[in-house]
Amino acid sequence: MPGIDFEDTHGSEPCMLFDGNNDRAIMAHYLNGTKVFELLADGFIYTTSGWKYRYAVVNVGDIAADSTLKYPLLRCKHNVTITNVYMGTDTTAAASGTNYTTVSIYNSGIGTGTALSTLTNASTAFTLKEDRAFASLNSTVAALAAGDTLYMSIAGTGDGAALSGVTVCIAYTIDQAIPACSTAQAEDNLFRYMAGASGTDGLVESDHLVKDHMVMRRKGVEYSRININGVHTGIAPDQYYYHVLNFGDITDSDTTKKCTLFKPHCTVQIEHIYFGQSGTAAADADTNYLNVLIRHDSDETLVENSIHGPYNIAESMTAGYLYDMGEVSKLYGRMVSGETLEVQFLTPGTATTVTDLTIVVCYRKLD
Amino acid sequence: MAHPKSNFNCINIPGAGPIIRSDQGETNRATADVINLQKDNSEVFSVNYNGLPDPGGGGAKRQIMICLGDIVADSDALEYYLCTFVVAVTLTNIYIAVDADTEDGSTNKQTLLFQTDDDTQVASYTTPAENPGLDGATWTTVGDLDSSAVAATVSLEMLPTKVSSGLDLSNLTILIEYNPTA
Numbered sequence: 001m002p003g004i005d006f007e008d009t010h011g012s013e014p015c016m017l018f019d020g021n022n023d024r025a026i027m028a029h030y031l032n033g034t035k036v037f038e039l040l041a042d043g044f045i046y047t048t049s050g051w052k053y054r055y056a057v058v059n060v061g062d063i064a065a066d067s068t069l070k071y072p073l074l075r076c077k078h079n080v081t082i083t084n085v086y087m088g089t090d091t092t093a094a095a096s097g098t099n100y101t102t103v104s105i106y107n108s109g110i111g112t113g114t115a116l117s118t119l120t121n122a123s124t125a126f127t128l129k130e131d132r133a134f135a136s137l138n139s140t141v142a143a144l145a146a147g148d149t150l151y152m153s154i155a156g157t158g159d160g161a162a163l164s165g166v167t168v169c170i171a172y173t174i175d176q177a178i179p180a181c182s183t184a185q186a187e188d189n190l191f192r193y194m195a196g197a198s199g200t201d202g203l204v205e206s207d208h209l210v211k212d213h214m215v216m217r218r219k220g221v222e223y224s225r226i227n228i229n230g231v232h233t234g235i236a237p238d239q240y241y242y243h244v245l246n247f248g249d250i251t252d253s254d255t256t257k258k259c260t261l262f263k264p265h266c267t268v269q270i271e272h273i274y275f276g277q278s279g280t281a282a283a284d285a286d287t288n289y290l291n292v293l294i295r296h297d298s299d300e301t302l303v304e305n306s307i308h309g310p311y312n313i314a315e316s317m318t319a320g321y322l323y324d325m326g327e328v329s330k331l332y333g334r335m336v337s338g339e340t341l342e343v344q345f346l347t348p349g350t351a352t353t354v355t356d357l358t359i360v361v362c363y364r365k366l367d
Numbered sequence: 368m369a370h371p372k373s374n375f376n377c378i379n380i381p382g383a384g385p386i387i388r389s390d391q392g393e394t395n396r397a398t399a400d401v402i403n404l405q406k407d408n409s410e411v412f413s414v415n416y417n418g419l420p421d422p423g424g425g426g427a428k429r430q431i432m433i434c435l436g437d438i439v440a441d442s443d444a445l446e447y448y449l450c451t452f453v454v455a456v457t458l459t460n461i462y463i464a465v466d467a468d469t470e471d472g473s474t475n476k477q478t479l480l481f482q483t484d485d486d487t488q489v490a491s492y493t494t495p496a497e498n499p500g501l502d503g504a505t506w507t508t509v510g511d512l513d514s515s516a517v518a519a520t521v522s523l524e525m526l527p528t529k530v531s532s533g534l535d536l537s538n539l540t541i542l543i544e545y546n547p548t549a
Contacts, residue, residue, distance in 0.1 A: 025385040053453050
């Protein structure tokens, strides 16, 4: 028997309503004495399972032996923690104690004083298609605050070493400060079900034909909902997902390209688009700049912005940093499965080359 | 504020800890779900004993996108690292796209082999005998996956091989879909 069971109950309101004026969690689950799951007041899911890991994979392409570029890797709307970083190449770069390259990862909120971690081929080769893990991540740098950028910097020793087809894989978790009351007061519960009861049914069950299962409000404002189809939506930090793509150098001749940016597998709302590049860019041209457009495959524009100009309109860019492109159209930002998102380019003059144009798509799932 | 039609109204319940707490695993119910929500007797949302959610709709599926840049016609010497999964996952699909039409693919093609780091083939895709071989800005599935389970800390790789003279692929982008399973 379930501990709490609702079967085809009457009414049209969500079956379970949680509406608190404090931060107490809705439900916590302990397995053999260790908390492995908690549903927080705003619908955020805390879990020790693999569910918590997200990935951003950025192919930064070929890196010259004497490169001084800084490659943007990740920016998020909320605080996240970097848990693992791996790197691989498409061609072997042999180990050399004389001429080698050091790859360092930095957090723009911390600065270049301390790296998250570094990798070199001073004593260990970068072998084609094999990943190497950045070890012993610095916990302070690993805490990437909302709006800050994780980026990669290169330094050569001796003649340095060219790296070909570099791909960086970042695993991270979305941070949510678990309300102090729910951790410090783990035993102050309305219901507590102790181990010992027999059965295989779910502890909390709800079975209906029409009405939603659960709604989570705080002071009357809805933050999260699990609908009749089991779709969990809301505005908690873990409802936001990210993709990062590096499109390489964009030149004046690329205005005919349509770079594929995103293909959602369900209905989504595009919330933010961030962009940046591996070099610096001053907003100092009124004609020779690049206009970057984020568009549907049906050519509606979600948001646009410019690099290298125009004066007093575009934003100057620091190498390796990611910038918000501006408000995304709510109408065109809603995409259904089957639609695709593209990056297109325009220039009123002769565009200055943008190095390693990097774009982050931030979205929420809606169904 | 009254919500008389909800069956389980927890509004400003005094206290500070989780409203519901379960302790499980020591004796009985070791592998029972914590939450199990159903629509007409079919499960649509669950959280298992390990705390792994399985929501309905598109909630369970995750995506990874990688833009590999330009793949020249003869890239046989290159072998690409794609990503590493920290925990076990199940791959559900892989798509590819390019940002411009390729040349005529009637004779010259490109084969893309996706595999795990122990050389287990995940999928092998050859561009079709069409002109162009691939349309720009069009997502194409690589087809049914030959192997879908990927264990923790295992990485994915992609090896291109030319057919005849091969085919240039401009800004090849790969989309990997998977479900967390542990």
